[in-house]
Amino acid sequence: MRAAVRLAAWLYAIAVYGFIFLPVVVLILFSLQATSFPIPPFTGPSLRWYQAVLSDARLTSALVNSLLVAVLSSLASVTLGFLSAWGFARFVLPGSALLRGLITLPLTVSYLIIGMGLLVLFNWAGVPKSLIAAGIGHVVINLPLCFAIIYSQMGDHQINIERAARDLGAPEWKVLLMITVPVMAPAIFAGFFLSMTFSWDEFVISFLLTRFETTLPVEIWNLLRSGLNPKTNAVGSLVFAVSIVLVVLFELTLLRRKPA
Amino acid sequence: MSGSGGSPRALPWALVTPALAWTLLFFVLPFVAMGLSSLTAHEGGGFTLTNYSQFFTDPSYWRAMVNSLQVTAIVTVISIALAYPFAWILAEQVPERWQRLALMLAVLPFWTSYVVRSYSWLLVLAQNGVINRALTGIGLIAEPLQLANTRFATVTGFVHFFVMLLTLTIFANLKQLSPSYRKAAADLGAGPVRTFLHVVLPLTLPGIMVGAFLTFVLCIGDYITPQILGGNNELLMPQLVMMQIGRRGDFPLASALSIILMAVVTVAYLACARWLKIERA
Numbered sequence: 001m002r003a004a005v006r007l008a009a010w011l012y013a014i015a016v017y018g019f020i021f022l023p024v025v026v027l028i029l030f031s032l033q034a035t036s037f038p039i040p041p042f043t044g045p046s047l048r049w050y051q052a053v054l055s056d057a058r059l060t061s062a063l064v065n066s067l068l069v070a071v072l073s074s075l076a077s078v079t080l081g082f083l084s085a086w087g088f089a090r091f092v093l094p095g096s097a098l099l100r101g102l103i104t105l106p107l108t109v110s111y112l113i114i115g116m117g118l119l120v121l122f123n124w125a126g127v128p129k130s131l132i133a134a135g136i137g138h139v140v141i142n143l144p145l146c147f148a149i150i151y152s153q154m155g156d157h158q159i160n161i162e163r164a165a166r167d168l169g170a171p172e173w174k175v176l177l178m179i180t181v182p183v184m185a186p187a188i189f190a191g192f193f194l195s196m197t198f199s200w201d202e203f204v205i206s207f208l209l210t211r212f213e214t215t216l217p218v219e220i221w222n223l224l225r226s227g228l229n230p231k232t233n234a235v236g237s238l239v240f241a242v243s244i245v246l247v248v249l250f251e252l253t254l255l256r257r258k259p260a
Numbered sequence: 261m262s263g264s265g266g267s268p269r270a271l272p273w274a275l276v277t278p279a280l281a282w283t284l285l286f287f288v289l290p291f292v293a294m295g296l297s298s299l300t301a302h303e304g305g306g307f308t309l310t311n312y313s314q315f316f317t318d319p320s321y322w323r324a325m326v327n328s329l330q331v332t333a334i335v336t337v338i339s340i341a342l343a344y345p346f347a348w349i350l351a352e353q354v355p356e357r358w359q360r361l362a363l364m365l366a367v368l369p370f371w372t373s374y375v376v377r378s379y380s381w382l383l384v385l386a387q388n389g390v391i392n393r394a395l396t397g398i399g400l401i402a403e404p405l406q407l408a409n410t411r412f413a414t415v416t417g418f419v420h421f422f423v424m425l426l427t428l429t430i431f432a433n434l435k436q437l438s439p440s441y442r443k444a445a446a447d448l449g450a451g452p453v454r455t456f457l458h459v460v461l462p463l464t465l466p467g468i469m470v471g472a473f474l475t476f477v478l479c480i481g482d483y484i485t486p487q488i489l490g491g492n493n494e495l496l497m498p499q500l501v502m503m504q505i506g507r508r509g510d511f512p513l514a515s516a517l518s519i520i521l522m523a524v525v526t527v528a529y530l531a532c533a534r535w536l537k538i539e540r541a
Binding site: 006009010012013016017019020021022023024026027030038039040080081083084086087088090091093099102103105106108109110111112113114116117118119120121123124136137139140143144147172197201203204208216217220221224228232233235236239240243244246247251 | 271272273274275276278279280282283284286287288289290291293294297342345346349350353354364365366368369371372373374375376377379380381382383384386388389390393420423424477478480481482483484488498501502505511514515518521522525529
């Protein structure tokens with residue numbers, strides 16, 4: 001009986017792993033296809049579609065745009081999130097709960113609606129579509145996330161360290177830079193990392209708010225119009241590789257911090 | 261509050277104002293603009309309620325909302341049904357030292373780009389894709405099945421994403437359960453099945469509800485998966501919204517439809533929140 005349960009459990013787990021990995025394996029396998037269609041039979045391996053991606057100026061510039069938007073919007077998100085978390089955690093402000101609720105409110109609204117709202121507003125205000133407009137949207141979705149992560153990690157023992165520094169005569173900016181930021185570094189890093197991955201992968205806001213110069217997910221979307229194409233497989237596999245490197249780095253950094 | 265120079269009252273506001281201003285300017289104000297826009301006529305620009313009445317009178321618009329709710333409900337149920345046993349196996353059957361790796365592997369494709377993930381399913385489900393080739397190859401079917409550009413494809417793409425998400429949340433939930441509950445049940449003579457049904461399942465139910473709500477919100481607002489996998493055979497709400505902007509530049513109607521979609525999510529949230537509170541009491 002027990003052995004039967006174990007066997008069933010194993011079979012089930014293998015089936016779910018199979019389901020989870022099926023599309024990724026197919027994506028990567030047919031990115032190495034030698035012929036023009038990413039469908040069976042497999043004719044590779046060949047790197048021609050990776051060469052095609054790397055020599056496609058639209059894709060490479062979209063990749064640079066994506067990285068720029070991700071880094072800059074994440075820096076802005078984490079800065080605004082950290083300062084406001086510090087303000088709300090350390091000082092008693094009137095209407096604090098309400099204002100904190102306001103900052104985290106965008107978390108409950110879908111990206112499509114945030115993007116639509118900005119599109120309507122910018123359209124009325126005469127703000128042209130651009131990477132900056134998309135970056136503004138990315139800060140709207142990532143600021144609440146950074147705020148929530150950092151605010152939840154601001155504990156009482158850190159207040160005591162800050163107080164000690166103030167009693168020893170440190171001005172407020174010095175307390176902030178030399179005590180609070182280093183102590184909060186893991187939360188700040190986690191907020192920055194999550195913002196990076198969300199911005200890097202965000203599609204619908206960038207789609208609505210950019211026009212000629214755009215981000216990688218939108219450029220990949222444009223590639224989809226040509227139907228199934230090994231080039232899309234290749235660029236998709238590359239994006240996956242970048243994400244995996246980021247996740248592994250994140251795991252390693254967290255693991256290294258844990259014993260401390 | 262602090263002994264250092266400058267007004268002690270000004271500092272806290274200087275810290276929180278930038279974030280508040282950003283939220284007001286780029287989240288609240290756009291929402292107001294969308295609300296005003298939804299009350300404006302597309303042609304001419306006068307005040308009107310037709311954008312809303314159009315939704316309630318035109319059956320094709322209704323249809324999109326019904327489709328969205330149906331797909332979201334199907335996806336939520338299937339995802340939980342698949343993810344719960346999987347998370348249970350990872351938490352209970354896999355040896356402790358391998359669990360971290362097993363979980364990381366289970367959510368690895370979660371980190372592929374969202375657009376690319378949907379496209380990958382298109383490769384699998386296409387007319388001459390992997391599944392159809394395999395099925396015709398072993399002679400199970402004579403003609404390839406129409407799998408892509410159907411509701412089945414949309415649901416498959418969604419379930420793939422949410423099984424990973426729910427495995428994470430349910431796994432965390434199961435690990436939080438103290439082993440003493442299970443020991444107590446065993447001491448009182450309950451077998452593993454009864455222990456699971458009467459102890460483990462009820463204790464993880466609030467976590468499942470949170471996961472279900474998350475699935476609902478993310479699923480009903482998503483444009484990418486139904487557009488890539490479902491095609492235009494049947495429209496879901498986000499596709500209907502995007503269509504108003506893309507084809508016709510009809511911002512007022514798109515705004516009204518967005519607000520209706522948001523209202524549905526809010527109602528679901530209120531229903532869910534009440535349910536969760538009862539659960540905790």
